[in-house]
Amino acid sequence: MRLDLAYHGSAFSGFQVQPDKLTVQGALEGALATLLAEPVVIYGAGRTDAGVHAKHMVCHFTLPRAFILGDLLRALNALTPKELLIFDAREVPWEFHARYSPHRKFYRYGFDTGRHPDPFDLELRYHAPGPPPDDAVMQGVLLGISGTHDFASFTTSKNSSRTTVRTLEARLEREDERRFAIVLVGNGFLHNMVRIIAGSVLSAGRGTLRPAVIFGALDRPDARGELGETLPAHGLCLERIEYF
Amino acid sequence: MRLDLAYHGSAFSGFQVQPDKLTVQGALEGALATLLAEPVVIYGAGRTDAGVHAKHMVCHFTLPRAFILGDLLRALNALTPKELLIFDAREVPWEFHARYSPHRKFYRYGFDTGRHPDPFDLELRYHAPGPPPDDAVMQGVLLGISGTHDFASFTTSKNSSRTTVRTLEARLEREDERRFAIVLVGNGFLHNMVRIIAGSVLSAGRGTLRPAVIFGALDRPDARGELGETLPAHGLCLERIEYF
Numbered sequence: 001m002r003l004d005l006a007y008h009g010s011a012f013s014g015f016q017v018q019p020d021k022l023t024v025q026g027a028l029e030g031a032l033a034t035l036l037a038e039p040v041v042i043y044g045a046g047r048t049d050a051g052v053h054a055k056h057m058v059c060h061f062t063l064p065r066a067f068i069l070g071d072l073l074r075a076l077n078a079l080t081p082k083e084l085l086i087f088d089a090r091e092v093p094w095e096f097h098a099r100y101s102p103h104r105k106f107y108r109y110g111f112d113t114g115r116h117p118d119p120f121d122l123e124l125r126y127h128a129p130g131p132p133p134d135d136a137v138m139q140g141v142l143l144g145i146s147g148t149h150d151f152a153s154f155t156t157s158k159n160s161s162r163t164t165v166r167t168l169e170a171r172l173e174r175e176d177e178r179r180f181a182i183v184l185v186g187n188g189f190l191h192n193m194v195r196i197i198a199g200s201v202l203s204a205g206r207g208t209l210r211p212a213v214i215f216g217a218l219d220r221p222d223a224r225g226e227l228g229e230t231l232p233a234h235g236l237c238l239e240r241i242e243y244f
Numbered sequence: 245m246r247l248d249l250a251y252h253g254s255a256f257s258g259f260q261v262q263p264d265k266l267t268v269q270g271a272l273e274g275a276l277a278t279l280l281a282e283p284v285v286i287y288g289a290g291r292t293d294a295g296v297h298a299k300h301m302v303c304h305f306t307l308p309r310a311f312i313l314g315d316l317l318r319a320l321n322a323l324t325p326k327e328l329l330i331f332d333a334r335e336v337p338w339e340f341h342a343r344y345s346p347h348r349k350f351y352r353y354g355f356d357t358g359r360h361p362d363p364f365d366l367e368l369r370y371h372a373p374g375p376p377p378d379d380a381v382m383q384g385v386l387l388g389i390s391g392t393h394d395f396a397s398f399t400t401s402k403n404s405s406r407t408t409v410r411t412l413e414a415r416l417e418r419e420d421e422r423r424f425a426i427v428l429v430g431n432g433f434l435h436n437m438v439r440i441i442a443g444s445v446l447s448a449g450r451g452t453l454r455p456a457v458i459f460g461a462l463d464r465p466d467a468r469g470e471l472g473e474t475l476p477a478h479g480l481c482l483e484r485i486e487y488f
Contacts, residue, residue: 008363077360119252
């Protein structure tokens with residue numbers, strides 16, 4: 001059974017289940033346990049950190065008995081917090097795995113360089129007041145890191161992936177004079193990778209980090225210290241997942 | 245001195261100053277008192293209730309001594325909560341009054357008729373699950389109440405205006421299959437008027453209130469009980485104010 005979800009990250013301590021904390025996986029597993037009177041394990045397409053939003057996350061689980069899909073969807077939404085919306089439930093072939101079936105993820109990191117933040121965007125966009133960054137430099141960095149590289153320096157020691165080689169497409173969207181978004185599309189992302197890329201791109205745009213230093217950190221495992229800071233979680237959103 | 249503001253209504257107990265509560269007027273007057281070391285009274289274009297949002301509110305006050313406008317703007321934003329943004333400060337002729345100078349206000353009431361609310365819209369749109377309302381009926385009601393009428397039945401006993409005659413233009417915007425907004429433009433609004441109109445329009449769209457009953461309540465002071473409910477504050481936003 002596949003579920004398609006959206007959630008406001010501010011309400012959750014991340015996706016992955018943790019004792020005594022409200023997590024997306026925990027809320028779903030709790031609702032399913034209530035509904036089915038037996039424990040069920042949810043597998044997500046990835047683990048978003050505390051505060052990270054998702055407009056589209058996918059997970060799967062094995063339903064131990066038949067259910068009318070509409071009833072399942074209504075019951076899960078009724079039994080989970082309103083900051084989590086389960087918008088689709090469908091049966092999938094047995095070999096479908098939310099994480100290992102081939103897919104592309106679309107991430108978006110939004111930031112605002114204006115002096116004061118927009119009151120309607122406080123939880124959804126990182127506020128980075130300061131000089132307007134150079135679009136062309138930011139776009140250039142994103143093009144330069146696009147492709148297949150070893151991103152070992154673009155992650156944390158918490159990363160547990162077997163390989164740190166990833167393929168991605170990256171681009172900048174300028175929303176208005178002060179608002180920007182970094183859009184990354186790829187088949188997989190390392191822990192904190194998008195937030196480290198966003199911090200490095202913003203620093204490059206402001207002239208405090210040379211693009212050559214960022215490119216030099218590709219395919220080298222020991223260059224985390226040369227890159228920009230990890231930007232805060234609330235600017236990040238998992239926008240979409242496509243399965244092939 | 246005129247100030248142009250925006251605020252996220254969830255953070256404030258309304259616009260008007262109240263003892264021991266965080267209000268927009270209170271936050272501004274407090275910041276001005278800190279800055280000028282003397283009390284200053286703020287006059288707003290209107291008073292929004294607790295929970296109502298504003299993307300554009302205007303107020304004015306008398307500045308007791310000269311200030312560089314950019315410095316004033318920065319200081320006020322630094323001294324007020326981040327849910328309040330002062331985005332413009334300008335000098336105005338002495339006869340300017342935020343409330344009594346001729347102006348038009350644009351209000352928007354947003355609601356969502358889908359079964360489950362959008363996690364990213366919880367504080368900004370009223371969730372009214374149920375059958376999809378009839379667009380044409382809602383549009384018809386809004387056209388029918390447009391114009392100059394006595395809206396005495398479209399307010400609360402808290403209303404303190406000298407006259408309850410108002411002129412407005414009203415229309416429906418359909419944003420997608422489940423999301424609607426009622427847009428009202430007028431020179432002045434009575435207490436709860438937009439929220440009572442929104443509740444009546446939604447009931448008419450769902451067939452539980454006849455449009456003729458709503459039209460019959462115009463120009464009559466005793467028909468509040470025949471109209472729809474007052475919808476909650478968080479769906480309402482003061483979108484813009486234009487001075488002539």
